[in-house]
Amino acid sequence: MKNILWCTGHSLKVPDVVKAEGCFIYDNQGNRYMDLESGVWVVPLGHNHSAINQAIIDQLSKVTHCGYYNSSSVVDKAARVVLDITGLEKGRCIFLCSGSEAVECGIQAIHTITGKTRLLCLHDSFLGSYGSASKKQHEEWCLLDWTECRSCSRNEHCDPDCQVFSTIPFEELGGFVFEPGSASGLVRFPPPALVENLVRKIKSNNGLILVNEVTTGVGRSGMWFGYNHYQLIPDLVAMGKGLGNGYPVSALAISLDTARMLEEKSFYYQQSHQNDALGCRVVLEVINQLNKGSLVQRCADLGSELFAKLEKICRKYDFVREIRGKGLMIAIEFAGSGDQPAADIHDQLINKGFIVSLRRGHNSLRIDPPLIIEKEHLADFTAGLDEVLSCKAAI
Ligand SMILES: Cc1ncc(COP(=O)(O)O)c(C=O)c1O
Secondary structure, three states, X not given: OOOOOOOOOOXXXXXXXXXXXXXXXXXXXXXXXXXXXXXXHOOOOOEOOHHHHHHHHHHXXXXXXXXXXXXXXXXXXXXXXHHHHHOOOOOEEEEEOOXXXXXXXXXXXXXXXXXXXXXXXEOOOOOOOOOHHHHOOOOOEEEEXXXXXXXXXXXXXXXXXXXXXXXXXXXXXOEEEEOOOOOOOOOOOOOHHHHHHHHHHHHHOOOEEEXXXXXOOOOOOOOOOHHHHOXXXXXXXXXXXXXXXXXXXXXXXXXXXHHHHHHHOOOOOOOOOOOOHHHHHHHHHHHHHHHHOXXXXXXXXXXXXXXXXXXHHHHOOOOEEEEEEEOOEEEEEEOOOOOOOHHHHHHHHHHOOEEOEEEOXXXXXXXXXXXXXXXXXXXXXXXXXXXXXHHHXXX
């Protein structure tokens, strides 16, 4: 990798992957690794999926990209299925390439409608790699530190008059950008009553709700979307990652009322790869395959089983601080200083052929396998993890 500026914040562990199939990747040395990170959580159907490949090949021979003056029916069809799974049936969609773009487009939509540039989000949300969402500066963002709410004894009956709420200037805010599974906080779903109170307050001040489903969307949490774990109807839903199963496509789904307001305000958002036919064909096939295999339900069932197994294993080791999970998104947090022992355990797992995600600065590992993973493969992984943890305990 002499010619690549490696700036992902992660060290390169498998430098030459020559093949990827299902839950496995293979390197040029003939080593096989179980990918329990799904790339960067982007391949819910596994790598190199034949139906997705076929859809791409088929679409390549038709049209891949249109322009500002033309489109293709595949784009409208993809919008229809995206709106169906979000429950925003009569709404509209915009297709883009990355999760960051979908979130940013949603933020610009809220600014346009409300005329307010300051938005609310939870302090540990990750919203994207660029734009105002990446910087979260005070002028543009009101960050709610909900650490206290995690251990609040009134969690289930969150009081809207609680002093936590009194710090939020709701009337100044254009909306709430809610990231349900907290990518930075690592699979921490905030209490429903807290979120529902925030949504109510924002709505009563004419604000809009944008849900960032880039990580939690398209089945990962055992429901189609992370917000399905809450009683809320969003105005805008940003999704990416799993939506393309490795192909870079993302979407912003917009409710009908919100779309009408955007039309009235002549909302303007333009980029070259917007509503591309190829990406939309992939979206159609990804959602078709998720439906066909009932993979969202499979994710919920398999996730519960995996979580129970991991919890049992983790209980044996006092250096495991906490395990959290929903569907097939699970985080294990370790006690210790800096990134130890998580970084060591991460390396040991890779040596054994298991790739999980190391969250630097959090002493945590994240496990997000493809939704098609077989139980036997998960059994191999849990046995491998147990071995690594017991070696650590013996030191
Ligand atoms: C919660 C969340 N939102 C947004 C993004 C940005 O998505 P992308 O990397 O596709 O731009 C990510 C990426 O990891 C994410 O985890």
